[in-house]
Each structure stands twice: as structure tokens, then as C-alpha cells.
Amino acid sequence: MTQSLFLVTLLVDDYDRAKDFYCGALGFDCLQDELQPEGKRWVVVKPGGGDGAAFVLGKADGVRQKAAIGNQTGGRVSFFLKTTDFAGDHARMIANGVRFMEDPRHEVYGTVAVFSDPYGNTFDLIQHTAAPTS
Numbered sequence: 001m002t003q004s005l006f007l008v009t010l011l012v013d014d015y016d017r018a019k020d021f022y023c024g025a026l027g028f029d030c031l032q033d034e035l036q037p038e039g040k041r042w043v044v045v046k047p048g049g050g051d052g053a054a055f056v057l058g059k060a061d062g063v064r065q066k067a068a069i070g071n072q073t074g075g076r077v078s079f080f081l082k083t084t085d086f087a088g089d090h091a092r093m094i095a096n097g098v099r100f101m102e103d104p105r106h107e108v109y110g111t112v113a114v115f116s117d118p119y120g121n122t123f124d125l126i127q128h129t130a131a132p133t134s
Contacts, residue, residue, distance in 0.1 A: 007044070008079075010055045011069045012119065015041050018057045021118050025096040026081075028055075047081060070120030077114060078121045086111045086127035093125070 012018035015033075022028045022045045031054060032044040046054035060066045072078060083089045090104060090113060101122070104113040110128040117123070 005053045007056050008053050009058045010121070011060045011065055011072060012057050013060060013066070013069055015043050015057060015059055017118065019043055019045065022055065022057070025098050026093065027096075050082070052082070070117075072121065076122075077124050079123045081123050081125050083125060083127050086125065089125060 010018070019030060019033070023030050027048060028045040029048050030043070030045050032042055034042045036042055040059065041057075043057040044054050045057060046052075058065075060069050086104065090100075093115065094100065098115050100113050100115045102114050104111055108129070110126055112124050112126040115123050115125060
């Protein structure tokens with residue numbers, strides 16, 4: 001049996017605002033944007049060229065969901081965006097207005113910097129160190 005995590009719900013305040021950030025500033029692909037009953041939309045965005053999970057952008061409904069926007073993981077880094085071109089992606093994201101919370105740092109596992117989306121969700125942009133070859 002093969003399983004994989006393919007969708008993660010991300011609570012947002014507005015579909016278009018979130019889509020503009022994820023597809024515009026971050027360069028994600030919009031896989032779906034379809035109207036649903038009661039004014040809802042099924043909006044799915046995913047990093048380009050990747051094989052990982054995609055986000056379903058869910059417009060928060062009600063007090064409880066609205067309170068969770070930007071704090072779905074209790075203040076911890078929420079998501080990890082893997083890249084094969086840290087320097088290029090970092091520069092492009094800054095040029096597109098993405099707010100990094102720290103300068104890039106080099107760890108034993110790779111190069112990483114934390115950024116946030118407009119809601120306060122935090123992400124690691126990370127390029128793993130290549131495994132040594134023998």
C-alpha cells in the first residue's frame with residue numbers, strides 16, 4: 001500500500017488575497033479555483049515542480065476558525081518549503097514582498113530562513129545539504 005499526504009487546509013480571511021500571495025509572491029501554481037455552494041470556493045495551490053502536498057485555501061467561517069488564522073500550529077514554524085535554489089528563491093521572494101523574519105543561516109542539514117505569510121503562518125525556506133558521495 002502506498003500513501004501520501006496531498007492536501008493541507010490553510011485557513012485564510014479572503015480567497016483572492018491568499019491566492020495573490022501564494023501564487024504571486026511565492027510563485028505557487030493554482031491547481032483549482034472552483035465555486036462551491038454558499039459562496040465558498042475550492043482553491044488549491046501548490047509549489048511549482050514539487051511532489052509534495054498542496055494547500056486548500058479555506059476561507060475561515062465563524063469565530064473559532066477566524067481566531068485560528070495564522071496560528072494553526074500554536075506559534076511554531078508551520079510549514080517547510082524545500083528548494084533546490086535557496087539563493088534564487090530567497091532573492092525572488094524578497095523582490096515579491098515576502099517578509100523574512102531572519103537572515104539565511106547555514107546549519108549542518110542545509111541553508112534555511114524563516115518567512116511568514118500575510119496571516120502570520122511561518123515557513124522555513126530550506127535547501128538541504130547534498131549528501132556526501134563516496
